[in-house]
Amino acid sequence: MARFCVTGGAGFIGSNLADALAARGHEVVVLDDFRTGRHEFIEELLGKPGTELIEGDLLDTDAVRRAVDGADMVFHLQANADVRFGFDRPTVDIEQNVIATSNVLEAMRATGCRRIGFSSTGSVYGEPEIFPTPEHAPIPAQTSLYGTSKMAAEGIISSYVSGFDFVGIPFRFVSILGERYTHGHVFDFYRALKKDPTQLTVLGDGKQNKSYLYVGDCVAGILAATDHHWDDAGSFNVYNLGHDETLVVDDSVATITAKLGLTPEIHHTGGSRGWKGDSPLIHLDTTKIKSLGWAPSLTIQQALHKTLEWFDANPEIVLPQELRA
């Protein structure tokens, strides 16, 4: 049994990871500011012995230190999740993702915790020329402040590995789907169709090709790498976490409308990007994580269906009051 701190532990991926850690019999401290995290997601978790919630911001260094103190490992998943709005408020990603990561690492250094897992993103590759993109792709030109801030955070972690013998394991995710997914285009489409079943606006030309991964598979990948590197003090290992499959936006729209039994008129806003800084294709090479014996258990379509089923089962989370049945 070990003790884990999960920042963003009341969020989508964080709460699923926290559940998995508790199911393995570990102690889990959730640190969350509930900007996007939800109390419902950790209600069951907090009923278990050895679990604890610290409500606080990562810029509040005291809260971070309390959360990290005594942990054998920190999973640092809390981040600014408003990926699309980086250019509206360019300093937010720097604060929430770079300074916050520095704060977590400083708290770890002060309390003697030296293992960190980190939620990075396939967006760090900017607009890569190699698909599927491997971890050692050429140094990219960054195209979003989100990707920039995640790459910067990875670099700070890597420096702590080098300077302070940390174990550093950043995971570069594709889009994650599944239970508690509450942020991203599948969520937006579902809500929009519940509001107006006759039409749907799709950002970009709908041809953006992306890879997705089921949250359970994401968590399994995180745990596989964690187990593998547990005693590797002074090691820094980045892992892509994604799917060999990809899905075109228009196809996910088709799946969603079919599931809802709707035939809306689809409007495309046009252009190859959903928004400025959006990458038209994210498809990651997962050879490295697979070498640890990991493989996704669900297809992307299955992950999408799981997500839609969870939406249907949780209208009080997914839908505004007026749209609930």
Added chain:
Amino acid sequence: MARFCVTGGAGFIGSNLADALAARGHEVVVLDDFRTGRHEFIEELLGKPGTELIEGDLLDTDAVRRAVDGADMVFHLQANADVRFGFDRPTVDIEQNVIATSNVLEAMRATGCRRIGFSSTGSVYGEPEIFPTPEHAPIPAQTSLYGTSKMAAEGIISSYVSGFDFVGIPFRFVSILGERYTHGHVFDFYRALKKDPTQLTVLGDGKQNKSYLYVGDCVAGILAATDHHWDDAGSFNVYNLGHDETLVVDDSVATITAKLGLTPEIHHTGGSRGWKGDSPLIHLDTTKIKSLGWAPSLTIQQALHKTLEWFDANPEIVLPQELRA
């Protein structure tokens, strides 16, 4: 004629660049906090019409905005220069190099200036596997907070290119030598030998192989890329600036002692690194900057001699009171 703001413009490279810009007939605003910059370095510059000094810190957003206002281009060279001490105070590089760069970019966005040149470093490559290292080397594991912070700053600049149609030109420097060099091992060796001509302590095993470049050649490279990309709105171009030659630390020690006419006993502290996070070899591929017609005018030995001649001519800057003749 254009108007330039040079952050760190009273520093080593900054003041040489400011002089070159003024010599071309441009207006130059120097922004410097004089933490490492020196008034002597810009005294002559400030005697020329169209030049201005703003004394201020890059974390003082008002000062940054005043300095940037009206400029056609900003050369952002001010940074935490205490490269070796990153692990003693890990947050300093983040503040001085990442937040500071964000502040400069935000001031530029607010005032409508959209061209930025940036002093990055060969340290962004961590411990590369390819020598000489090209700009598109594989994404490295960062080994120093200095390199990490510079890579992060490059990423933020790249994001502004993508989001706001900036022209972004980061330069990854090797160690720069020449007039006004006041920071680094050649400086340290010179002072140590002036203090005690009988012995010299060299960090590491003395076999660290590094590349150096004369400051005049560095400035010429910066200006070549600036001219080339002046009208390329929305372009991001990283340039390595270094020398095809490299020099082993022990050989630079030999040159320095020969120049001073000394035969000290040399003590090596041992190990392949001068300090934690030091890269045992920095040698950059300069094919890209050479494609613009640039080439270094001095050999590394010539650059070293120029540096030592400047030391001899400026004891009041280089030596503490008690060691001056």
